């Protein structure tokens with residue numbers, strides 16, 4: 001097999017306007033929904049409870065060795081000979097080495113006892129792999145995760161899932177990708193339940209009491225053989241409930257305080273409701289309602305990888321148990337089989353090739369390796385906190401409240417505590433913000449732009465709360481920036497300069513200048529080039545600087561002063577974050593935005 005060293009970020013991340021640009025277009029009302037009547041309000045189809053109790057994001061069934069999650073890893077890695085066969089010498093580890101590491105396993109380990117003379121135990125017609133990882137319950141904050149049950153060498157494959165067992169979006173779906181996947185998941189859930197029922201009845205008839213071992217999910221129990229009914233082992237291991245902002249009620253949306261993010265949440269909620277309306281008849285035929293649909297959509301939002309070359313979303317059984325860390329110790333790779341590569345067909349014409357194996361989705365240890373007992377983590381990408389909150393329902397923390405060192409464009413990469421994540425493609429793209437990566441957006445930027453854009457020196461005020469990769473949207477787009485600057489400066493001059501309220505003529509003139517400035521800036525730039533103008537710990541978005549610089553020439557105020565005023569206003573949005581939050585993730589979100597705004601302000 002050719003090993004394509006190809007990391008995949010969770011979903012898509014574009015460089016400059018990281019969040020809005022990748023999410024918003026995808027969340028527009030899908031084509032099939034566009035013709036339907038205005039959607040039903042959430043309340044009519046089953047609104048979430050509004051009581052102020054903390055809700056864990058991922059609710060999972062009680063965990064033991066026999067749980068579906070423990071059996072899932074075996075099922076997911078169908079056809080994989082196991083980690084020891086991936087070493088260069090292709091020799092299995094000695095039995096003693098294995099038993100040493102196995103002694104550190106807990107009861108949930110999937111590496112059950114092994115006959116040393118028999119590398120692979122036959123079980124229900126399938127092999128039991130000697131995995132070096134196990135699924136574990138990590139508590140209310142994180143749900144389940146993957147833990148190393150032995151020391152793992154750098155580059156070692158931990159899980160290897162054939163693409164035939166990866167639940168993938170359909171390329172030409174008319175519906176939003178997650179809605180389409182949700183219906184397919186619910187259908188598969190129904191079919192696999194029916195299948196299980198049949199098996200149960202058959203086994204009762206045959207007198208074995210209907211007891212099916214959780215280890216008995218063999219190669220014959222997958223979707224390759226059973227079609228949609230074959231996803232049962234994965235579905236049984238999915239969380240019972242997932243909570244993301246799709247479930248927020250009005251009060252919780254208000255608690256987000258940030259108008260841009262509140263809009264995104266409302267847009268997403270609306271889109272899902274619209275999709276539900278379109279799909280309702282089909283869902284009801286399956287006996288599913290709004291809550292089932294909402295659950296399934298959130299399953300995919302919180303567990304899918306986005307594969308950029310095919311634009312497909314992939315939910316990978318087993319690997320979908322890996323939690324996020326900004327400093328991951330593992331990564332994912334697609335391994336293409338010769339059968340999936342160009343040239344296989346040509347070979348088939350001249351020789352009898354081996355039957356093509358499916359390509360595989362691998363979880364691989366990073367360069368440092370992994371110690372026995374450590375959680376195996378991957379990076380979902382380096383995103384603003386709202387992207388994490390909206391899709392995954394949590395906001396990552398730095399875990400370090402001191403030692404923030406921020407350098408700007410000319411100074412190179414920022415280092416935030418010990419948790420800087422430069423591993424993802426998103427991270428590399430984002431660090432270009434202060435460079436000249438957006439040529440069209442920089443028209444008119446003066447020579448001191450970079451000095452201004454560069455946030456330098458140490459800043460520690462509350463920086464430990466900043467989610468790695470977070471950014472603050474200062475303006476939705478250039479037009480909003482121009483209008484805000486004119487309005488704010490007029491108001492400020494009246495307040496501080498004792499100026500009279502402008503008369504009709506003056507107002508007209510001010511409006512004319514504003515419109516002309518908007519046209520100069522917006523019409524000169526390509527469509528959507530000037531949306532989501534941000535600041536990050538790495539500095540000020542060049543495009544934002546360019547806009548403020550042009551406006552400042554009209555207003556006779558420095559761009560730095562304009563930015564400072566705006567950030568002070570934004571800080572007010574995130575003011576006092578103490579209080580009761582039904583969802584702790586909202587608090588982490590607010591703390592991160594507030595701390596980021598404060599740090600940037602101290603650096604201006």
Ligand SMILES: C[S@@+](CC[C@H](N)C(=O)[O-])C[C@H]1O[C@@H](n2cnc3c(N)ncnc32)[C@H](O)[C@@H]1O
Nearest residue numbers: 057142143144302303320321322323324392394
């Ligand atoms: C791909 S799933 C990972 C497995 C999940 N913990 C489970 O029990 O099924 C992603 C979800 O796990 C949780 N999660 C992942 N990384 C986390 C982290 N660093 N902190 C808190 N929750 C995390 C979030 O609820 C997220 O939506």
